[in-house]
Amino acid sequence: MPRPDATDKLAATAPSSTNRILIGGLIALVSVAVVVALLFIGIGKSNPGSSGTPAITAGSGASAGTGGAAATGGTAPTGATSAPGTANPASNGAVPKGALGFGQAMVVNPQAQGVPTLDVYEDPQCPACALFEGRYGPTVAQLVQNNQVKLVVHTMTFLDMMLRNDSSVRAANGAFCAADQGKFYPYMGAVYAAQPAKEGTGYTDDQLKQFAVSVGVADLATWQTCQQSLTYQAHIAALEDTSEKSGVTGTPTIKINGTVLKLTGNPAELTAAVQAAKG
Amino acid sequence: MTERRWELVRGLVRIALGLVLIVAGGLKITNLPASAFAVRAYQLLPYDLAGYVGYALPAIEIIVGLLLVLGAFTRVAAALSALLIVAFIIGIVWAWAQGLSIDCGCFGGGGSIEPGRTAYPLELGRDLLMLGASLWLVRAPRSAFALDDRF
Numbered sequence: 546m547p548r549p550d551a552t553d554k555l556a557a558t559a560p561s562s563t564n565r566i567l568i569g570g571l572i573a574l575v576s577v578a579v580v581v582a583l584l585f586i587g588i589g590k591s592n593p594g595s596s597g598t599p600a601i602t603a604g605s606g607a608s609a610g611t612g613g614a615a616a617t618g619g620t621a622p623t624g625a626t627s628a629p630g631t632a633n634p635a636s637n638g639a640v641p642k643g644a645l646g647f648g649q650a651m652v653v654n655p656q657a658q659g660v661p662t663l664d665v666y667e668d669p670q671c672p673a674c675a676l677f678e679g680r681y682g683p684t685v686a687q688l689v690q691n692n693q694v695k696l697v698v699h700t701m702t703f704l705d706m707m708l709r710n711d712s713s714v715r716a717a718n719g720a721f722c723a724a725d726q727g728k729f730y731p732y733m734g735a736v737y738a739a740q741p742a743k744e745g746t747g748y749t750d751d752q753l754k755q756f757a758v759s760v761g762v763a764d765l766a767t768w769q770t771c772q773q774s775l776t777y778q779a780h781i782a783a784l785e786d787t788s789e790k791s792g793v794t795g796t797p798t799i800k801i802n803g804t805v806l807k808l809t810g811n812p813a814e815l816t817a818a819v820q821a822a823k824g
Numbered sequence: 825m826t827e828r829r830w831e832l833v834r835g836l837v838r839i840a841l842g843l844v845l846i847v848a849g850g851l852k853i854t855n856l857p858a859s860a861f862a863v864r865a866y867q868l869l870p871y872d873l874a875g876y877v878g879y880a881l882p883a884i885e886i887i888v889g890l891l892l893v894l895g896a897f898t899r900v901a902a903a904l905s906a907l908l909i910v911a912f913i914i915g916i917v918w919a920w921a922q923g924l925s926i927d928c929g930c931f932g933g934g935g936s937i938e939p940g941r942t943a944y945p946l947e948l949g950r951d952l953l954m955l956g957a958s959l960w961l962v963r964a965p966r967s968a969f970a971l972d973d974r975f
Binding site for chain 1: 855857858861864865867871887890896897925926933935936937938939
């Protein structure tokens with residue numbers, strides 16, 4: 546028995562080709578229109594520049610009374626959605642003190658020589674990073690203190706994109722402004738210690754300033770200006786890019802001498818890994 | 825079952841497949857940088873190319889999904905759907921084989937997750953099911969509720 550097939554029926558309803566082209570064109574048009582419409586909705590939502598940056602200016606201007614900096618506060622953010630390029634931020638710009646270069650990581654204790662390198666990739670808004678800092682932070686601080694490791698911090702900011710805010714970039718910028726006064730590491734510690742319980746809440750300008758005060762940034766006015774103008778925005782974008790290109794797409798990622806370290810929650814693992822790397 | 829019944833079943837399968845693709849594309853198209861990030865997390869394509877794929881993929885999914893729901897150019901749309909899903913399967917198998925711990929980013933999200941939270945078998949199972957539906961429609965595109973019948 547022949548397989549049931551629709552040839553007869555198809556022949557019977559013999560479609561006219563003009564009709565087919567017409568309807569096909571119509572569908573294509575509607576599809577494209579829908580996609581374009583969705584695209585616009587998407588860009589409107591995901592561009593932090595449209596609402597995020599002015600908020601910084603207003604917020605900190607009001608709290609610090611240095612409203613004069615408002616003009617610089619308007620620095621156009623690198624539109625995250627400008628092109629599929631996203632991936633191609635500016636190739637130069639201001640570099641915070643202690644960073645290895647534009648778009649390069651921050652070395653916390655450059656005086657440590659001939660010891661294993663501990664690379665830490667963290668996003669200020671990442672809950673697992675706050676957890677890592679809580680559990681391993683004291684151990685890391687100890688290792689750094691004794692120069693038993695060279696600590697290299699790769700600050701990442703992709704959670705801004707996921708959470709649709711700009712808190713990671715602002716917190717990173719705050720840390721880099723603090724770096725200029727030798728307070729990068731304590732500042733990041735303060736950020737993680739105060740991370741909001743609900744991911745996505747982010748940090749207020751007042752909080753970010755409070756971190757600077759609490760870790761003892763000496764010249765607060767300079768920090769404030771640096772923070773309001775998002776001085777290190779281009780550096781931060783390039784830094785994110787550098788990390789992603791090196792294959793890191795999640796935080797926290799911990800590496801010892803370039804090898805990813807799997808941690809299960811016990812600080813002793815870290816000490817042991819450092820010992821082994823030294824070996 | 826009679827051929828008419830099969831057409832009805834295929835019609836429902838076609839619409840379901842189309843809806844899944846529209847939802848998957850729709851959830852991603854509102855955050856294209858995140859979509860690009862999710863594609864990069866596979867570490868399969870070169871960095872820049874992965875960005876472009878991430879930007880284009882949601883739109884392609886929506887268009888193919890719409891064609892399937894409407895039943896327009898069913899065979900072509902089903903073939904495109906099969907190709908897309910084969911690409912997804914390759915990506916997930918790759919990520920699994922490489923020992924990456926990532927979310928497939930199939931319905932938004934994506935990127936690295938804790939090693940214990942990967943769901944590769946589930947993601948693959950879903951994709952294989954969708955691949956089966958697509959191939960069935962390529963083989964026998966005639967199905968109920970289809971615009972293809974009207975012209």
